[in-house]
Amino acid sequence: MSVMVPSTTPAQITPGRQALDSTLHQLGQAADHLGLGDGLRTMLSTPRRSLTVSVPVRREDGRMDIVQGYRVQHNVSRGPAKGGLRFHPGTDIHEVTALAMWMTWKCALADIPYGGAKGGVAVDPATLDSRELERLTRRYVNEILPMMGPDNDIPAPDVGTDEQTMAWIMDAYSSKAGHTLPSKPVPPGGSPGQAGATSRGVQIAALAALGRSPDGVTVAVQGFGKVGALTAQYLADAGCKVVAVSDASGGVYAPAGLDLAGLRAWVAESGHVLGYRHADALGRDELFELNVDVLVPAALGSAITEANAPHVRARLVVEAANGPTTPEADEILTANGTTVVPDILANAGGVIVSYLEWVQIMQASSWSEEQAEQRMRHLMESTYAEVAALAARRGLTLRQAAHVIAVGRVAEAHQTRALCS
Numbered sequence: 001m002s003v004m005v006p007s008t009t010p011a012q013i014t015p016g017r018q019a020l021d022s023t024l025h026q027l028g029q030a031a032d033h034l035g036l037g038d039g040l041r042t043m044l045s046t047p048r049r050s051l052t053v054s055v056p057v058r059r060e061d062g063r064m065d066i067v068q069g070y071r072v073q074h075n076v077s078r079g080p081a082k083g084g085l086r087f088h089p090g091t092d093i094h095e096v097t098a099l100a101m102w103m104t105w106k107c108a109l110a111d112i113p114y115g116g117a118k119g120g121v122a123v124d125p126a127t128l129d130s131r132e133l134e135r136l137t138r139r140y141v142n143e144i145l146p147m148m149g150p151d152n153d154i155p156a157p158d159v160g161t162d163e164q165t166m167a168w169i170m171d172a173y174s175s176k177a178g179h180t181l182p183s184k185p186v187p188p189g190g191s192p193g194q195a196g197a198t199s200r201g202v203q204i205a206a207l208a209a210l211g212r213s214p215d216g217v218t219v220a221v222q223g224f225g226k227v228g229a230l231t232a233q234y235l236a237d238a239g240c241k242v243v244a245v246s247d248a249s250g251g252v253y254a255p256a257g258l259d260l261a262g263l264r265a266w267v268a269e270s271g272h273v274l275g276y277r278h279a280d281a282l283g284r285d286e287l288f289e290l291n292v293d294v295l296v297p298a299a300l301g302s303a304i305t306e307a308n309a310p311h312v313r314a315r316l317v318v319e320a321a322n323g324p325t326t327p328e329a330d331e332i333l334t335a336n337g338t339t340v341v342p343d344i345l346a347n348a349g350g351v352i353v354s355y356l357e358w359v360q361i362m363q364a365s366s367w368s369e370e371q372a373e374q375r376m377r378h379l380m381e382s383t384y385a386e387v388a389a390l391a392a393r394r395g396l397t398l399r400q401a402a403h404v405i406a407v408g409r410v411a412e413a414h415q416t417r418a419l420c421s
């Protein structure tokens, strides 16, 4: 038996710790603006429930590995906890806590009745085959079962997981609960699902922030996974010219615009963007410095730091990823006149559509995909307008304004329920 535990030394600042520092910084700024008292600040900066589990994975060759798994419910004062599940070797309890906190603010900002949660398993899914992944997923569900359920905590896909992972989770939970949870079946060949809705929401936020015709607007997208690939496509469909994308393997660049269908077919075949013949190769991080109008980080956290922020030439950054910009980088971008549409606003489309699906299940009704998308579009546009108006009125960045609204709503829920003053 081998134990796969992320190797960190106490002195090392992990990406997870960096993410948590960013969330706490953003919360602190919003709390100052709102004049919140110490009790509320402590409550809002502390997760409600936090579970670390050791998950055994039986490998096909008979070996048994143990991986670390986490589930954190940051806040449930406005409704059941909702949040994605990440399979990534670098994930840790700090990162999962930060991501859960961002979920709380995202749901509150869109004014949907969910709290914030997140899960993570410190594993590289590319090293497991489908049967191993299924066993790992089911075992993880077993371990975190006391926290789960449609009235407590609802999972969603994130980095390294997909609609198939969600179907295994639903089945594992249902077999323990003794009844099947109502949910949408996964169609053969997969479905764009929540990531498709997230990408559509990113497109809506980007077009709202652009404030002009998207025709010919140049775009670079970091990350060509579930969210990045569809965001690139939806922006191209709207008239933008997607000239560069990257993934963990490297980047590709075509100044006349990438053939995204061709690139997706290449990625489906090879597993990465590197080596795509109809574009120039680009260093993975060169993408940030390209002369484009819009930059969309759609990969992992802390991608834009104080080291590369001074070289960003895009006038608009739209955060499809969670936590892609560190607070130091944020200040540099703002000082350089770059507008940043923050994660809790830009990538809220997925959770909004999940909420709309939940409403349909509760009402035993069914809307067409167009009806659901129309409602999501309306909510995204009205939320963007609310954030932009507050930012203009109070001289705040979009991120600060979004956090003031979101943190204010959660604080109000605590005060109304007399949980804290």
Ligand code: NAD
Residues within 6 Å of the ligand: 084, 157, 158, 159, 160, 161, 194, 195, 196, 198, 222, 223, 224, 225, 226, 227, 228, 246, 247, 248, 249, 284, 298, 299, 300, 301, 320, 321, 322, 347, 350
């Ligand atoms: P995914 O696993 O499908 O894709 C991640 C992509 O990022 C892959 O293409 C990977 O190669 C790439 N990547 C990793 N490291 C990179 C690096 N250093 N440089 C360039 N590319 C790199 O994940 P996803 O579901 O598309 O999620 C992407 C981001 O969007 C995450 O931050 C996630 O939290 C956020 N998000 C996802 C959803 C969702 O519904 N899946 C919803 C909201 C937010």
